[in-house]
Amino acid sequence: MSLLTAQGIYAGYGEADILQGINLTVGANEIVVIVGPNGAGKSTAMKAVFGLVPIRQGRIEYVGEDITNQPPERMVARGIAYVPQEANVFPSLSVLENLELGAYAIAGDITPRLEKVYEIFPRLKERRQQQAGVMSGGERQMVAMGRALMIEPRLLMLDEPTAGLSPRLIDETFERIREINALGIGVLMVEQNARQALAIADRGYVLASGRNRHEDTGAGLLADPEVAKMFLGG
Structure with missing residues (x-):
């Protein structure tokens, strides 16, 4: 069952659309990771889902209900939690x-x-x-x-949860995320430590220039030589 589905999302700040028609899906009890280069629109995607950035085109559904452009307080009331960086x-x-x-x-x-x-x-x-x-x-x-x-929450959204942490604390943070997910909570995460994040992910998305570039299981993205070369440092 899909917990969250975003289809054809165009969103951004002022007159500029940072997101250029992205698609995202989080299944019930999944860990889904968004990775990509700086400026790819990863954090904007999270904010658009949570109602912090206006969506100009597209649709977001949460457990089958249209939540496009609803304010954050309504997201929280529906069981969506967001942790900014x-x-x-x-x-x-x-x-x-x-x-x-x-x-x-x-x-x-x-x-x-x-x-x-x-x-x-x-x-x-x-x-x-x-x-x-x-x-x-x-x-x-x-x-x-x-x-x-x-x-x-039914869905926990994390924006760069390991930013600035030591390697030991990075490992600990990912372990806690796995524990949270094991409680039946879906996780949508933007993460700069892409390899470690994809290693615990059920599925992942690679964004670049506000567009979907690759989508696969976490293991599939890690094993993809093009993804590794272009987005994971070789």
Whole structure:
């Protein structure tokens, strides 16, 4: 079953269309990765899906419902969570306060949701009273992902989740993404560490100049010599 389908999307900023008719599909419980060179439109694609960039042409469906150009708050209400690359935590608030803000629209006791997040990110429980702004880059990324999980999403969208992290933390982040996906949450991810991301992906898309250039399983893209030469550094 398709969780998310984007067809013929043209979108961008001002008068310029960064995306030139791209297509994307995320199946239920899939990890789907978008890779490509800088300026390919990868992050714009994520923002267009989440309602942060206006779509001028095309259609986006989520579990069969048209969500084209709906505002982010409606996306969240439907179970879509988005973690941007930058400015993704409230630095002056504690870890716990950040997580609680993720569930601001949830009525009732959020303790079970917190415990689920702590199971995936034990370090956040240990440091729940610590101010998010003084944490390392990897820890802030955990906070941002944990806050997104507080809505118990069906689809988690991650924009460059390993940007600026050490190799050890990159490995740890990908492992947490696999754990999240194993809970039945679909993942759509833009990632600069393309080889590692494709290694855990069910499927991947290569974008270039705002267009689809290649689509295959993660393993298929890794094994494609043209993709390797043009987009994966050989």
